[in-house]
Amino acid sequence: MTKTSEQLRYPCLGFGVGLRTVHYEYILENLPEVDWFEFITEDFFVPGGRPYYYLESIREHYPLVMHGVSMSIGSCDPLNWDYLQQLKNLKERIKPAWVSDHLCWTGVGGSNMHDLLPLPYTEESVRHIVARVKQVQDFLGERIALENVSSYVCFRESEMTEWDFVAAIAKEADCLILLDINNIYVSAYNHHFDAEQYIAGIPPERVQQYHIAGHSNMGGHIIDTHDHDVIDEVWQLYGKALQRFTDVSTLLERDDHIPELPQLLTELAMAKKIAAQMEQVVA
Amino acid sequence: MNVHLDNDFSNSGALQDLQRQFKCYLLNEHTKVLSSISEPPTGDEAIRMQIYFDAYRLRLVEILTVHYEALTHLIGNESFEQLGLEYLAAYPSKVPNIRYFGDRFTLFLQQSTIGQQQPQFIEMAEFEWILAKAIDAADMPIANTNAIAEIKPDDWPAIRLQLHPSVSVCWFYWNVTSVWQAIKDKTELPAWQKENQPLPCIIWRKDQISYYQAVQPWLGEIIVGFQETKSFAQICEQLTALIDEDSVPTHMVEALQFLFARDTVSEIYLD
Numbered sequence: 001m002t003k004t005s006e007q008l009r010y011p012c013l014g015f016g017v018g019l020r021t022v023h024y025e026y027i028l029e030n031l032p033e034v035d036w037f038e039f040i041t042e043d044f045f046v047p048g049g050r051p052y053y054y055l056e057s058i059r060e061h062y063p064l065v066m067h068g069v070s071m072s073i074g075s076c077d078p079l080n081w082d083y084l085q086q087l088k089n090l091k092e093r094i095k096p097a098w099v100s101d102h103l104c105w106t107g108v109g110g111s112n113m114h115d116l117l118p119l120p121y122t123e124e125s126v127r128h129i130v131a132r133v134k135q136v137q138d139f140l141g142e143r144i145a146l147e148n149v150s151s152y153v154c155f156r157e158s159e160m161t162e163w164d165f166v167a168a169i170a171k172e173a174d175c176l177i178l179l180d181i182n183n184i185y186v187s188a189y190n191h192h193f194d195a196e197q198y199i200a201g202i203p204p205e206r207v208q209q210y211h212i213a214g215h216s217n218m219g220g221h222i223i224d225t226h227d228h229d230v231i232d233e234v235w236q237l238y239g240k241a242l243q244r245f246t247d248v249s250t251l252l253e254r255d256d257h258i259p260e261l262p263q264l265l266t267e268l269a270m271a272k273k274i275a276a277q278m279e280q281v282v283a
Numbered sequence: 284m285n286v287h288l289d290n291d292f293s294n295s296g297a298l299q300d301l302q303r304q305f306k307c308y309l310l311n312e313h314t315k316v317l318s319s320i321s322e323p324p325t326g327d328e329a330i331r332m333q334i335y336f337d338a339y340r341l342r343l344v345e346i347l348t349v350h351y352e353a354l355t356h357l358i359g360n361e362s363f364e365q366l367g368l369e370y371l372a373a374y375p376s377k378v379p380n381i382r383y384f385g386d387r388f389t390l391f392l393q394q395s396t397i398g399q400q401q402p403q404f405i406e407m408a409e410f411e412w413i414l415a416k417a418i419d420a421a422d423m424p425i426a427n428t429n430a431i432a433e434i435k436p437d438d439w440p441a442i443r444l445q446l447h448p449s450v451s452v453c454w455f456y457w458n459v460t461s462v463w464q465a466i467k468d469k470t471e472l473p474a475w476q477k478e479n480q481p482l483p484c485i486i487w488r489k490d491q492i493s494y495y496q497a498v499q500p501w502l503g504e505i506i507v508g509f510q511e512t513k514s515f516a517q518i519c520e521q522l523t524a525l526i527d528e529d530s531v532p533t534h535m536v537e538a539l540q541f542l543f544a545r546d547t548v549s550e551i552y553l554d
Contacts, residue, residue, distance in 0.1 A: 045380040048422035050491040070379040076299035083379050108302040112376045113309055113339055124298055152331040154321040192324040220325035
């Protein structure tokens with residue numbers, strides 16, 4: 001029997017912002033109206049000290065979500081159990097609303113390239129990743145969410161579309177999807193596919209969270225730099241996603257040229273406005 | 284949740300080959316992977332792969348400039364970037380937290396031409412790294428001076444101190460701390476000066492901020508002694524090689540005052 005969204009997903013947290021060190025003091029001094037924060041998991045793979053001090057202080061006031069960049073779920077290296085144990089320890093310490101990472105690989109042969117590298121969309125990749133996601137979820141004792149990444153290349157051996165690939169892994173591994181709207185836009189631009197078709201191919205009951213972010217358009221291609229405001233086309237695509245998926249938490253990401261938090265909250269208000277408009281349309 | 288255990292990931296032959304070729308491109312620009320890349324709608328395969336090639340270098344060199352800010356200032360952005368690329372080639376990252384990528388940079392400098400020509404740069408790198416590491420060193424309780432009052436007179440020779448994990452003692456020939464401070468304060472840099480013997484510098488964390496202080500050799504030796512879990516008596520005996528025997532008790536008291544005032548003692552214990 002097919003599971004419903006309520007059976008699969010964690011409760012919606014509303015509208016959040018990526019937690020960055022430059023905002024720590026502001027957050028604790030002002031307790032701004034943000035529904036939740038998402039932090040980079042590996043930034044807290046440290047023995048102790050200031051990172052934990054701030055994270056635990058902020059945790060007292062806000063729900064948090066762990067967002068990893070080094071699980072390397074698509075790598076052909078064996079799963080890194082030391083990494084997973086650190087992740088589990090952090091999860092038990094911080095008690096995040098959920099844990100996410102990326103549908104990609106970040107290294108092979110023991111190295112970490114610290115980049116979200118693309119996968120070929122093949123049955124072999126699906127089988128490989130599904131088995132690994134199941135092991136990770138079994139170890140953590142809960143579903144994780146995997147994010148679609150921006151890509152600049154596609155592989156000749158790919159046998160399916162990216163959205164079919166994402167959907168197949170989510171269904172077969174029984175995991176959730178962190179749907180990055182900006183990444184869909186970036187990849188659609190870079191590979192000339194239809195972004196709306198992508199959204200239409202994603203199973204609604206698996207979508208846990210959105211990412212929205214800015215990027216750098218180089219003309220012939222876009223680089224996913226997270227250093228600009230969200231552009232209108234991405235907001236429009238976000239609106240399309242809101243029409244298809246319900247009760248999905250939204251997170252605004254910014255990783256470079258990070259403005260003051262109030263400026264980011266103004267940008268986040270746009271997401272709330274679009275969501276409110278979509279609710280009216282649906283009603 | 285269904286659990287399907289499939290540990291034999293080496294079966295992913297084509298995927299593994301592709302990832303190895305991709306990695307070879309990122310590391311050495313080996314072009315074999317290009318034959319696996321679909322022709323993109325704009326540009327070509329090499330232009331698209333160049334994005335990954337550049338991002339890999341930019342990201343990791345940038346993190347070095349963050350952790351070795353003063354050294355970058357001294358060497359210059361362009362030369363430091365080149366040095367960072369050489370480090371990346373020699374010591375590719377294996378850590379999940381990118382913050383620790385620079386862990387072997389001091390070691391790399393020791394083996395480099397610039398490090399041999401300008402050994403003060405090695406000490407600057409060591410200083411910056413340890414200062415940063417103090418920030419996220421493990422947490423431990425801080426003992427207060429009441430703990431000293433509770434020590435019975437007969438127990439003093441046998442007591443040992445557990446220093447806070449953020450405490451480090453560095454020994455520098457060069458005036459790296461004054462140069463570092465001038466860079467931080469954006470004031471005129473002092474000339475490089477070299478001592479005949481290395482002098483100790485204590486680094487620690489208090490209230491989530493890292494601090495440093497250049498100290499006298501005897502104080503450095505005492506702190507190192509405590510870090511090596513030596514007893515009061517052992518450290519006192521060791522000190523006689525550096526200072527007059529009669530002044531050892533006074534120096535030990537001064538050392539305790541120094542350590543407690545800086546919240547650097549976690550525990551006093553008897554072996």
